[in-house]
Amino acid sequence: MARGGGLAGHTLLLLLLAAAAAAAVTGAEVDVELVRPARTEPESEAEAAAAAAQHLLPRPLVIELPSSSSAAAAAARGGDEHEPGPDADGVPPDVRCASWRLAAEANNLAPWKAVPPECAAHVRDYVTGAAYRSDLDLVARESAAYARAAATTLGGDGRDAWVFDVDETLLSNIPYYADHGYGLELFDHHKFDEWVERGEAPAIPSSLKLYNEVRDLGFKIFLLTGRTEGHRGVTVDNLNRQGFHDWDKLVLRAAEDRKKTATVYKSEKRKEMEEEGYRILGNSGDQWSDLLGSSMSARSFKLPNPMYYIP
């Protein structure tokens, strides 16, 4: 009761906040386009905030701050843009870029559209080196340990489910991003779609192992991706060729989902799963928008991804 009243007030507040924030940045050099809200035209921030508020999001406030005043970019920036040196505090560039990456993984950053230029080499070295693989492996092992513990208690009615995102969770787009600065370039829908349509994204090995183990434990497997229905065929083929088989649902964005943020779209789809009687016990994704929102999983696993951000 008090809860309902509080929510209505919250929604109004968030609308005001979003409107004022949009106004506040008008004078600055800022592109207010949201980061990949869908693959079509961006929705307004006010719409996003309103939609988000209705879903009890932990982080409904999508304010795109001007790049020139971004704390993250400032933190990452060295004395010289092309040859970064220690900042005024004497913190080496690699330490500052590790801080930026950690902040992204802990969901501390404002929405961002590209890797800060000063951290391009750091991100490249990370995703092509041992650390990214090690990070992926550990998350998969933690996920499997939880899945095994949870599996001892499955209802036996075939209603226990695990949700997997696809891109950077089951399949890797590193070959694409290698040709586009590992997140340094602004996202290009058209070029990325061409890559998706080739159907050549490799499996993330630790995720394939986890996928098979979760399936063999008796969970229903629901794939929930921001890819659109038009890419169903190529996505199925790509997944199959990479060893992913026997999922129970593959949910892609329909036409009516295209303007929704990933958080809203995925929350709605999880709600539909719950309404069908499924219990979502695990959820694996590389974006916080795969995991947060409403109808959240009993436990979620955030795979690393310093290359792009989806709200």
Added chain:
Amino acid sequence: MARGGGLAGHTLLLLLLAAAAAAAVTGAEVDVELVRPARTEPESEAEAAAAAAQHLLPRPLVIELPSSSSAAAAAARGGDEHEPGPDADGVPPDVRCASWRLAAEANNLAPWKAVPPECAAHVRDYVTGAAYRSDLDLVARESAAYARAAATTLGGDGRDAWVFDVDETLLSNIPYYADHGYGLELFDHHKFDEWVERGEAPAIPSSLKLYNEVRDLGFKIFLLTGRTEGHRGVTVDNLNRQGFHDWDKLVLRAAEDRKKTATVYKSEKRKEMEEEGYRILGNSGDQWSDLLGSSMSARSFKLPNPMYYIP
């Protein structure tokens, strides 16, 4: 409607899960005591899961896995316990320990009671070196950028609030942990209380700067800590001596809160703030249990802390 039904089912399921998980680990060498659920005797996992489920937690399932099968410990472990070398995959110990730390910050780990022995040096070097300070600084700068954007829209009715945790958020207990292996030793309530009662915890500099800026922007400042009412006096003195002044509430654990997890206790206190008409726009804490649960802030900031975990 459908939502209410789903919730009831979920609560039952979580109870079953918690019970089965407790049973599953019976044969192993495992201490099922929860990590610092309060400063008194631990509640049962079933109680914790039930309480958590009522609060719509993103991660209500508190299963303590046996240390011997812990994925995190295994991931961190080298060939030789005292002189760790690369594991079977050739991943160096420091990379594996960075993965463990990242997984903790991204809320991917099962509840843990101490830093894995193999990562003791890694954690010590991290918290005493430039990286921890850089990570804290970046989170504070992101928080301040958000606070400034949000402040342009304050309601003007004195009801916009920012919640701060105290330990490892405003005040640092590094001097205590330096004497106790930086999280390698199991938490000792008695010794830690003695340290708290000295009132000598230093300010985290970036947090003090953020605190003053948030206060000067016009937010109400609510301090919400797991410390108990018995420590009110010493906490006030410690905060004042370190430069923290003029907060609007300091909420400590009352006797009836002692058995609650931090997530439940802090969610309840945030709910009370909302019921008093406050809008929680920002929340800063070093534990996910400071930030998750119900009545969550519009936006949350997770400060780094690889030394201990509080459910």
